[in-house]
Amino acid sequence: MDPLRLVGTWDFHREIQDHRDGVGYTARGTAELTAQDDGRVRWTEHGTLSWAGGSTPVSRTLFLVREPAGVERRWRVTFEDGRDFHPWTAGAVEHPCGLDLYRGGIDVPDEPTPSWELHWRVTGPEKDYTMRTSYSTR
Template identity: 50%
Template sequence: MGLDALPTDLLGTWTLTRVVDDRLAGERRDVVGTATLALESPDRVRWSEEGTMTWAGRSVPVSRTLYVDRVGAGWEVSFSDGRPFHPWATGERVGHPCGRDLYTGLIEVAESTWTVEWQASGPEKDYVMRTVHSERR
């Protein structure tokens, strides 16, 4: 694996640990759970996450589902409702406008782990969210 890893290279269930450093709110939020990448068809991977977010003495369950679809020679990530999110481009920064805010993301794949980092900035958001996926099952 590495810079040119495809979503199909990451199939399975991974341990997920996420840290959200919310500079606007002045707090840190942690998520522990799992991320599962499952092949739905040769051209579609379902990327689902579930876990528990904790901060300031509180905890809540969290979940989301994304899809990664082969489009031409590449792959595109979309939200569960079909809205486009970003291209799958390991080792390259990608952008996603969200209202007046901008998300800048980076997926990096190593031999036994992969990370996703998002930096959100703008009038309504100012945070860094870093997710480490390890221990594939």
């Protein structure tokens, strides 16, 4: 699943359901995947997070990084500061975050696509929510 196929600008729509307090959140905005000179793909998002009581601007930056040459040239997602997040692969992925655990998946069709999805189920002593993000071409 080559992330270079996704280089470009995408609209995103994210639904978050907090299972602790029953509150639902929605985020909408723009995601941009940009090939970098060092071989990484920069993934930035800017949008607005909304809930029944208001809204706030949100943003994040991730990177997609190729694994070292000896490995099958797979990709990993890292945080902006270089910390590891999860493999960029079809199927289930996991990320421990302190005592909490992110279990999720990436769904990018094999064919050139006008859309793709990312979903997480996060559980633990600090977090309990479900998040689904849909990305679509502009």
